[in-house]
Amino acid sequence: MLVVERRRAQEVNSGRPAGARVSPTSRIISRCSEAVIPLLWAACLVWLVPLRTAFEFNSCEGYELMKGLLFSLGYRQAPELWNDQPPLHTLLLEVLFRLWGPSAYAARLLQVVFSSLLLWCLFRLVHMQVGWFGAAAAVVLLVVCPVFIPLSVGVILELPAMAVGMASVLAWQYYSRSRTIRWAVLSGALMGWALQIKLTAGLWVVPLVVDWAAGCWSKHRGDPSGTATGAGGGADPNPVEPGKGAGWCEASGSAALRAHCCAGLGWLVACGLAFGMVATLCTERFDVFVQSHFSAGTLAAGSAAAFTPRSLLEWPELVVASGAGLALLGSGAGRRLALSAVALCAVLLLVHLAHRPFWPYYMLHFAIALAWLGGLGLGECVRGLRGSGSNHSLVNWLAIGARCLALSVSASLLMLHGPHRVIAVLQQVRSARAIASNPAVTFMRQYRDRTHWVFTDRVIYAFHISAPVPPELAVVPGKRVWSGQITSADILSALARYRPEQIALFGPLGGEPELLLEPQLLAFIQSNYFRLPDAPTPGLYLLRSAWGQP
Template identity: 30%
Template structure:
């Protein structure tokens, strides 16, 4: 009997792994994972940080880094195994996306049944830019996938009441926070989720109250594991740099310069992209409130909290949208469940009890959504290199180059060349807020004497600074400039070597 149970358990594990890898294969088949030069400028920043870290440079002390360390560390080890390529890095993010989708389905399946969970999961996969973000070397999807796994582990604890799930959940959320800190707002939500959104303990639990019971209660245990794991990771990677990790995002200079992306305009635009899912989410929210479905409180509060945070935070980038898409599709699952229950004879949400006729709707819906995923192109499809000539020039002089200075580090990564670690993260936020000044840039140029310079993002900003222009004219020769003046390539003069 025990052997049969173990065999069933193994088959279940292999089945779920098969589903995950089918998802990965499907995404690779329908999206330009290998063809696109660059999906977002952040890809170059994450790739070059991982390259520098793998070459022995340390985060925060040598590599300027305004994000937690774990994705950079993981990506560097991933490169050591699978080679230094953009494709390998994107596959890693797709695996995280698969983990997010799997965890999301498992959580909804527990509370709503398989059909609403399946439809809601397909909603999430086809939500605005989800697949685009799932193939971009960015840290949002990895962080959210770990957060969803942490929530699923709490769900497992509720089913089986085994403390190992609570311990794993706290540790996994700590890893999520050390990937990208924007999942921190989920902590109070998850605490209430552990308590099943009850503010008062049952009477029988009060009679057993003692110091040991309090210390080892699921809530306290989860918090302890979360705190210890987070601090432990911070200690290992020296991730206590307030200026880089906090001030670079929330300082007055940073918030003051973020006027380009208007929150009031952007958030409605984001939501409009998935207006049909928002409608289902609204129906689901009403169902939760009127039917007093306690499990639905979690995504409802998540959506309200994330919306309020994004209304306040500046700037609001498009890659923040999954913070809204996940609870919207989660709530849409409740809307789907409500619609299903409106059928005359009801509709059992467990697939085992369905006959063929009742499978027609979910099969057609699934087919339609898959067709839409294939038919609708990735938005955007990915930026091409601003100039193939520049990429070829960088590669041509690669053997005589020790360092390259560029405001678009994807060029450096494709060539396998390091950039000065102090300016590995040369972001719009860092430049406009004054966190990185031209005095500091000149110091870096004098220190490293990079043999090549590629300007392909903030060329007007650089060219408008007389100090920078003077230094470049004295020490470098321009080898290329495109017709529009949007990309330039320079080589260090032999007399300056």
């Protein structure tokens, strides 16, 4: 009985008439057409953005690239390598660098793959819920967000974590429709891996928990498929064997509830195993993560960097479209569709209003959640218009007017702001300075043959000449300084131990000018290093002993 009801639920969720079959050819065409979206997006980024030649797309690129380089050189288990983030993305970079050498181009292509995965997961998720129009709208709404394209090409952890997190949500939706536990297990494994890219992926557990809880509630009420099969309209509560009343639904609903709970348990086990599997490959120190993110110094220094909800008004098309999605909560048929996306948006607001500091790339969280909710809202508007022709009541005409208004306003705002915003963002990333035109990189490459180590406050310079930075000094962001996990004495100790052949200083290390102004550190540099008169910047030093200088 459960198998029959499961098939019926799949037909209901797919929007096809009961008993209708999809031909293999139609299914193949549908899947191929869906694959066009990520492939086309990846091709556009590779064609339009100077992935191979750009020096830097964001200030975090250098840290991620240098960690990958050090991992490829055998420093994966080195306790002296400071890292407050999970290691999975760095492990992927290690594989790339071992195969093709240290290449920013290879790392950026990996970022493009994650960006394409995110778009495909968003499209597929919304398409399963409201159809093609809503899915296409969700993708467009995300692409026009100014935060999306820069994070799609710059090597930074946030987008890969969100992409794998969305893949976990999509796999869970496959489980919700097929009742096949392997999808729940895959969803859990994907979430475990997403958390091993960056722990902010844990925000994407919210829609999973909400959907699981909603499924438990529907099955507790005697609906084994998760759809309202026995409600309203005088329908018989037992649609498979009419006339037997609700007892069958209660019994099968109880069995379905147990199966649903087992799927949730399988999700947890798979998530834990996937997370632990990565943890065995690399040394992880969660005390470093906690101290760098939640120490008193970090909270005090980052108190001014706060999220303001007003900033979301800079994306008016997203706000209007997500408002249409929010309206689904008032619809009995659409409530389950929007519940997970609405819960995600609410949790994002609460978390980011409370958490300090709020980094600009966190806006990606809102872009994805609002695009999901907006796609649901616009897709449901179109579906509602298609199915409202035979109803001539006043309420129905008001609903038609509201749907038309939401669609027209969203489309107008999208056409007004979207193209200009995308063009401006593309011009920004295309204008990134080329590696070949950077005089400091050219100068440092002249002395690469005798260089084993480089100390620099901009580690991407060292990466572009394929020279490692001492592990203790490879990652020195502001939060490491604020939390007291590095001092001038630590820097002096590392320099004395490694004696890097080149030093390249371009600005305040970790955003703190005084970190490199300690007298003993300055004296060490002056006594052991010299500057060439033709150096393009005064902060470039060479080790005296390496070049035979007294």
